[in-house]
Amino acid sequence: MSSLPTTFFGWVGFILDKYGTLFLSGVGVTLLVAITGTVIGFVIGLLVAILRTIPVAPRDPWYRRMPLRVLSALLNVYIEVFRGTPMIVQAMVIYYGSMQMGLRMPVLVAAVLIVSVNTGAYMAEIVRGGIISVDKGQKEAACAIGMTHWQSMVHVVLPQAVRNIMPSIGNEFVVNIKDSSVLNVISVNELFFMSKSAAGTYLRYFEVFFITACIYLALTFTVTRLLRLLERKMDGKTNYIIYGSQSDSKASIVVPKEGGVPND
Amino acid sequence: MTDAPILSVSHLKKSFGEHEVLRDISFDVSQGDVVSIIGASGSGKSTLLRCINFLEQPTAGTILFQGKNAETQWSRAQYHARVGMVFQSFNLFGNMSVLKNCVVGQMKVLGRARREAEEKALMYLEKVGMAPYRDARPAQLSGGQQQRVAIARALAMDPEVLLFDEPTSALDPEMVGEVLGVMRDLAASGLTMLVVTHEMAFARDVSRRVIFMDAGVIAEDGAPQDIFVHPRQARTREFLSRILQK
Ligand SMILES: Nc1ncnc2c1ncn2[C@@H]1O[C@H](COP(=O)(O)OP(=O)(O)OP(=O)(O)O)[C@@H](O)[C@H]1O
Ligand SMILES: [Mg+2]
Numbered sequence: 089m090s091s092l093p094t095t096f097f098g099w100v101g102f103i104l105d106k107y108g109t110l111f112l113s114g115v116g117v118t119l120l121v122a123i124t125g126t127v128i129g130f131v132i133g134l135l136v137a138i139l140r141t142i143p144v145a146p147r148d149p150w151y152r153r154m155p156l157r158v159l160s161a162l163l164n165v166y167i168e169v170f171r172g173t174p175m176i177v178q179a180m181v182i183y184y185g186s187m188q189m190g191l192r193m194p195v196l197v198a199a200v201l202i203v204s205v206n207t208g209a210y211m212a213e214i215v216r217g218g219i220i221s222v223d224k225g226q227k228e229a230a231c232a233i234g235m236t237h238w239q240s241m242v243h244v245v246l247p248q249a250v251r252n253i254m255p256s257i258g259n260e261f262v263v264n265i266k267d268s269s270v271l272n273v274i275s276v277n278e279l280f281f282m283s284k285s286a287a288g289t290y291l292r293y294f295e296v297f298f299i300t301a302c303i304y305l306a307l308t309f310t311v312t313r314l315l316r317l318l319e320r321k322m323d324g325k326t327n328y329i330i331y332g333s334q335s336d337s338k339a340s341i342v343v344p345k346e347g348g349v350p351n352d
Numbered sequence: 353m354t355d356a357p358i359l360s361v362s363h364l365k366k367s368f369g370e371h372e373v374l375r376d377i378s379f380d381v382s383q384g385d386v387v388s389i390i391g392a393s394g395s396g397k398s399t400l401l402r403c404i405n406f407l408e409q410p411t412a413g414t415i416l417f418q419g420k421n422a423e424t425q426w427s428r429a430q431y432h433a434r435v436g437m438v439f440q441s442f443n444l445f446g447n448m449s450v451l452k453n454c455v456v457g458q459m460k461v462l463g464r465a466r467r468e469a470e471e472k473a474l475m476y477l478e479k480v481g482m483a484p485y486r487d488a489r490p491a492q493l494s495g496g497q498q499q500r501v502a503i504a505r506a507l508a509m510d511p512e513v514l515l516f517d518e519p520t521s522a523l524d525p526e527m528v529g530e531v532l533g534v535m536r537d538l539a540a541s542g543l544t545m546l547v548v549t550h551e552m553a554f555a556r557d558v559s560r561r562v563i564f565m566d567a568g569v570i571a572e573d574g575a576p577q578d579i580f581v582h583p584r585q586a587r588t589r590e591f592l593s594r595i596l597q598k
Contacts, residue, residue: 145409228407229443229502233457233509234432243456247447328449328488 092290099295107286107296114282115303117196121271121278122264125203129264130257132204133211136163137219137249138241140212163212170209176270178202183274199276203268207260214256218249251322258315262308279303356419358383358544359404359435359513364413366396366403373399375568377413381513381546386539388555388576389548391565392591397548398440400565401515404546405435418512429461436511440518442498444490450477450501451486454508462509469508476504480534496527503534514538516547532558552596556580564588 093102104111140160144153170178183198193201222245230240250257269280279300287296357380366374373396381387389397402408404415406428415422422431445453454473458464464472477483480500490498499519506514519535520528532554539545539558549555555562555576562579564572572579572588583589 223441223443223446225439225441225443226445229437229439229445231407232405232432232437232439233505234429234461235457236429239460243460244445244447251447324489328485328492330488331484331486 114279128204129207132208136212218253388559436506
């Protein structure tokens with residue numbers, strides 16, 4: 089039996105060698121939970137925002153106003169509850185609560201559910217902010233050509249709102265990569281949980297969690313860069329072709345983008 | 353001109369809280385009419401247009417379009433498709449190209465196929481001189497260009513009536529002409545138009561009828577030469593002398 093390492097980096101190398109696959113599978117679960125949780129949470133946020141902005145006129149009959157009133161009250165409760173309690177507590181309540189009610193969820197399903205619902209509450213408010221940032225005239229113009237509330241939100245308002253809130257969506261994603269670590273309390277095999285078990289055998293907590301920290305940082309850094317790229321893609325081309333102009337029938341002029349965000 | 357009015361507004365009222373902005377407005381518009389609505393700032397001109405296409409909910413009164421109640425007998429989408437609106441601040445969809453701006457309503461509201469919608473959009477963009485810019489984004493265009501696209505977007509829905517709320521007042525002086533030129537052509541083509549404007553030359557020379565609004569009521573309503581040359585009311589005279597001096 090080979091002797092154990094004696095230096096810090098010796099231990100780091102040793103642990104990486106021995107538990108590399110463990111870390112990798114932890115990364116896999118963390119990413120899976122963070123990505124699906126963020127995406128589903130985002131969709132929840134969009135739906136909540138669409139529902140909360142349904143216009144009601146005082147002239148509308150009660151059977152139209154009442155359900156909307158109730159719905160919006162319920163949505164507010166949802167947002168307050170999930171923003172107002174720690175996700176670690178939500179995890180315990182949802183996981184053990186459903187188990188006591190005889191619903192045995194696979195732990196990964198519970199993990200995605202918890203992160204989605206929690207993210208949805210934040211996203212709903214972020215999307216609401218995004219909608220406020222879009223000029224009211226956009227919605228009016230959409231109504232004025234006959235679009236329904238749903239159509240005007242989906243085709244006109246939300247695409248612009250989402251562009252404006254991309255930085256906040258990115259934040260949520262990064263938060264989810266990190267905070268999915270609290271799901272170790274219900275034994276989700278994510279990165280933190282795996283690190284704990286790796287550290288347990290040789291009791292090398294410092295070395296193991298040094299590695300874990302580096303991995304988290306690498307993940308979040310990559311994700312922020314990717315989201316930046318996506319944002320730039322969403323902004324579209326900075327130039328356009330003027331058809332049949334002047335001498336060249338495909339002459340193109342470059343117009344500096346208005347209100348471009350100075351990035352990097 | 354046919355007898356039955358295409359648009360008939362009767363006893364329209366609108367209050368914002370305590371503030372009564374429109375007080376009992378009634379008038380008819382015949383097919384092909386080009387009506388200018390003039391009046392001092394705050395007299396309720398924008399509110400009137402916005403009530404006509406239900407961007408504001410009227411407090412009282414009825415609007416008949418082609419003889420049918422706009423609120424109860426028309427579906428909102430169908431009514432909006434037939435009664436279009438051009439805004440002072442253009443309000444082109446910022447997330448779409450010029451062409452897409454003119455296509456999206458046709459496809460989503462009228463259910464037209466993409467090919468047909470694009471052909472129609474290009475035809476109207478051609479008409480307002482903006483076809484070469486079909487791929488540009490609204491933010492890449494000048495105000496006058498944006499407003500011409502906004503007119504093409506409204507026309508692409510094949511409206512029967514087009515409402516204009518001060519379509520040139522957000523424009524630099526040198527761009528006003530290009531937009532008014534388009535509107536003059538539209539007026540000549542027989543489109544029914546309701547135009548809130550501070551362009552007295554347009555009201556006098558292009559429209560066939562002028563409505564003067566004052567403090568939420570129609571103070572005077574008549575042919576341009578009557579209003580401009582022989583205004584019957586003191587307040588009309590006063591408004592005109594004030595605005596024509598500038
Ligand atoms: N959403 C609103 N809430 C409260 N008051 C409003 C609202 N919209 C308009 N008003 C009020 O209604 C009155 C008429 O406004 P409106 O915009 O119709 O005037 P206007 O004739 O179009 O004026 P302008 O020539 O300046 O555009 C104003 O006193 C205005 O303050
Ligand atoms: Mg106005």
